[in-house]
Amino acid sequence: MLKLMKVSHLQRNATRLTSTHGCSTGPREPTILSYCDIPEPKSSMPLIGTSLDYTPLRGFQHIEFYSHLRKRHEELGEIYKENILPGLTSSTVFCCTPEDTKTLLRNETRFPFREPIGYILKLRNKFGLSSGITQVNGEQWYKMRKVVNQHFLSQKSVWHYTEKHYQIAEELADFIERSMDSNQEVPDFELALKRWSLEQAAIFILDARLGLFDEANKDSNDFIVNVGKVFQCMGDLQIGIPLWMLYETKLYKKYEEAWLNVFHHVKEYRRKAEERHQHKNSESQLQKFLRTSNLGTSEVDMVMNDFLTAGIDTTANSTIFPLYLLAINPEKQEKLREEILRYIQNEPLKGKTLNQLPYLRACLQETQRMFPFVALSSRKYEKDIVLSNYRVPAGVTIMNTSNIMNNMNSKYFDKPESFRPERWLEPEERNKARFAMSGSFGHGPRKCPGRLLALQEMNCLIAVLLSRFRIEYHHRPIEGKFRLLTIPSEKARYKFVKI
Ligand code: HEM
Incomplete structure (x- = not known):
């Protein structure tokens, strides 16, 4: 049973x-x-x-x-x-x-309890896999979480990768220039963002490049498409009548197939990265923390799987929203561009300063208010x-x-209807908003461990895009819809005008 x-x-x-x-x-x-x-x-x-x-x-x-x-x-x-x-x-x-x-x-305790998701456990149990950090609670959760926190919650670790993340953002910008159609739009910008977010996560987790903007790299598409399918199935399985509890429904089977495909790809990425590291007699920082921990092989496998997949659709989807709000609020875009140009033209690139540019921070906070990346x-x-x-x-x-x-x-x-990042720079307004929302990354000791990474990725991308393009949007207004995450109601068809 x-x-x-x-x-x-x-x-x-x-x-x-x-x-x-x-x-x-x-x-x-x-x-x-x-x-x-x-x-x-x-x-x-x-x-x-x-x-x-x-x-x-x-x-x-x-x-x-x-x-x-x-x-x-x-x-x-x-x-x-x-x-x-x-x-x-x-x-x-x-x-x-x-x-x-x-x-x-x-009332958050040291080991906050989040209800495990039954269909995820069903699959992982069926194949004799570890439940993973997202699905366990108590001491078992803490054992994994304290290992990964050393890497993910350390600003030093995240800022160590700022230059590499900035470089990957430049590669996305080059890709945009190469792929624009006659309307100066990128036909499948969502897919490009997913490649970018996976490449960003891989460098931080595996300390390896996957080469996802390399035209010849077809393998990654299958991976990214299947991560997307996993999220879509999860959104559908999560809400409504849980028939998957009684038998393996068509939807559950679709989820299982996509998830196994993703798991297989992650193993391959890890194998290739480890081969390269062995060659150089090195290893990634996260791998080092995991190797020196008391986690079993199956737990390490699942940590790597969960972390490499958790940051793709989440970050890629969420990034659509600040770009949209900046595109439809050109004067705010201009103000942010000025801040960014002032910074990159006058100072060497540093995680500490880039991630603390006041107006950039305020723009992302305001985006999370208007389009909470994760709502519940x-x-x-x-x-x-x-x-x-x-x-x-x-x-x-x-x-x-x-x-x-x-x-x-x-x-x-x-x-509330207007995009006004300035509100986050005014102490009185900030105070009024305190506790009004629980935040896009959760809260307490169980808060998303990937948030510093995700925000750094977004900061780098916005800085690169605004320094190279004026972003416009000329289609139907975008609303936030639900698919586990908040997803846009319309395609992200931004017009990129070179400056
Ligand atoms: C914009 C991007 C992201 C958003 C909005 C987001 C949001 C969230 C939220 C709301 C939670 C639940 C937190 C809670 O229960 O309090 C969570 C958990 C988690 N996130 Fe993220 N996340 C993002 C990016 C990432 C990235 C980049 C990674 C890793 C590379 C990641 C890995 C995880 C993991 C492993 C958990 C489970 C943590 C645990 O149960 O202890 N996330 N995320």
């Missing part, structure tokens, strides 16, 4: 709660409302929960999941709970107020927690929706 998930006391708690229709039977406290009182969708029915809402019968589309969440909050308020299919799933609490976000952050953040807590004056028992999954609920709210952001 497949062991889908390790049952921890957190999960046992959640099961106990949902077996009484999500309500604790304990005594009620006078001022704090009970879990039972948290509003639930009116469409929820005994036995089948809200599963029908996630079918075409009710017009559900995965890509519109953010609108679905906003409608739920509109209908039920700042906090609600929902169980899609009782028996198979447990209730999840959705909350979004700054006070609740603050409570969630303050989930946790389970070991203790009961009070959210919006309801007591949420330990072990219940809590989903923070603040990124998409508050980002356009004038209560927290003046003129």
Whole structure:
């Protein structure tokens, strides 16, 4: 039998709660409302929960999941709970107020618990692989995380690669010049960005170049296409009725096939990089940390796999948004270009200064407000927690929706519809926005380990592109849609005008 998930006391708690229709039977406290009182969708029915809402019968589309969440909050308020299919799933609490976000952050423990994703575990168990850093909790998680943190959370490590990252950004800019059509647009700019983000991640992780802008390199396309498929399948498997729990659905099989392909490619990339290192009697910094750790071979394999794949679609997709906002706000683009040119013409390139250019930083912060790269953040807590004056028992999954609920709210952001990076340079405005959003990279000790790397990649690319091109966009407005990450509703057809 497949062991889908390790049952921890957190999960046992959640099961106990949902077996009484999500309500604790304990005594009620006078001022704090009970879990039972948290509003639930009116469409929820005994036995089948809200599963029908996630079918075409009710017009559900995965890509519109953010609108679905906003409608739920509109209908039920700042906090609600929902169980899609009782028996198979447990209730999840959705909350979004700054006070609740603050409570969630303050209650982060040393080993924050993020619910493992069942279909990922199913696959990894089926093939006898390690669950990987993203899917384990507690001490087991910490054992892996503390090894990778040495490389990923060290500014020194990340800044050591600034020049190489800048060089790869220049290669993307050369590629843009070579590939522009008669409209000065790059036909498949998304694919070019994925090549760029993989090349950037590979140099940092393997200390090796993959040569992805080399015309002859066809192999990488297959890898990148399959990483894309994995993300797409995950987006679809994540939401709605989890039939994959009962049998291997067509969608699950598609996910498995793409994932195995990716795993195979990662092994090949590693093998080639290690061969080259052996030749030079060297190894990558991350490899050194992993070799000297007490992690087993299977864990090391999965760490390498997860890190090489986690940064491709995430960074490539997210980078579409600052470029879009700068393209449709030419005066802000000009202001940023001035800052960048002043810097690169007067100072030697350094990670510390490039990553701290104030207006560049503010532009990326403002982009994350308008298009949170990842909108949802989930946790389970070991203790009961009070959210919006309801007591949420330990072990219940809590989903923070603040990124998409508050980002356009004038209560927290003046003129929220306008792209105004300046707001992040004004202490009063920054203060007003505190805790309004949980952030694109998660929070606490489990926050994305790749964030310094991803931001450095973006900083280098924006600096290179703005110093070489004026970026324009002449198509339908881009909106943020859901596919696990926030993805653009339109193709990134930017016009690159050489300057
Ligand atoms: C713009 C790009 C990226 C975004 C928006 C992003 C976002 C996130 C978020 C929201 C989480 C969950 C954090 C939490 O639970 O608090 C996460 C986890 C993770 N990210 Fe990223 N990420 C990005 C790039 C990267 C890169 C470049 C890498 C590695 C090369 C990476 C590797 C990981 C890993 C391994 C985890 C799991 C960490 C753990 O469970 O301890 N990410 N990321």
